[in-house]
Amino acid sequence: MISIIVLSLLLGLIVYRLIAERREKRKEREALEYSGGEEASGDEDATPPGDADKAPTPDTAGLMLRTLRAIGCQPELKESGEVEVKYQGENFVVIFGGVEVRIWDPGWSQIRSDDPDLPQVREAVNKTNFSYGTTVVMTAPDNEGTIWFHTRRDFLFHETFPDNEGFLKNILDSFFRAKEEVRSNFVEMRRNAADAASPNPDMVRFTNLN
Secondary structure: OHHHHHHHHHHHHHHHHHHHHHHHHHHHHHHHHHHHHHHHHOOOOOOOOOHHHOOOOOOHHHHHHHHHHHOOOOOEEOOOOOEEEEEOOEEEEEEEEOOEEEEEEEEEEEEEOOOOOHHHHHHHHHHHHHHOOOEEEEOOOOOOOEEEEEEEEEEEOOOOOOOHHHHHHHHHHHHHHHHHHHHHHHHHHHHHHOOOOOOOOOOOOOOOOO
């Protein structure tokens, strides 16, 4: 009887050890498999965490240069990162901020601060800016009492946009339309004012605005 009990205990101990050894082997196998997966995910060719979320910086200046050349212009990239270009005889300056672009048409006309037409000119400019996308900017008088006229336009510019060439041509053409709008508004106000002191109510005193 005692021998049977001892034998049962020995068999139980052997079975327990076999089960424990299998468990240990299974744990080691799972650990190796997990370790192998981690090594695979850390491959040198894999994309580092976070980089996949970073969009490439757009080359807006390069896109602008290509588009200007495509519409027949000869732009020049300055060391400052700005682009200077002549279009339809007018000199423009292009400034970049990511996909945001600002184009200036600087110093296209001027007026004296003591010119009697200045109030009507300001009103003509304000009327144009109220209803037009391109903005006319009047500077403060300089040391010689001259007020300069600049025009600017802000817009987005990206290679995924359709018909960038047509879009840019329309933007540049809007500068000329804005100047013509100022002139038309001024002439209309002069006519409506019936200024008897002016021998020619259609005369616009802008130096370069014909």
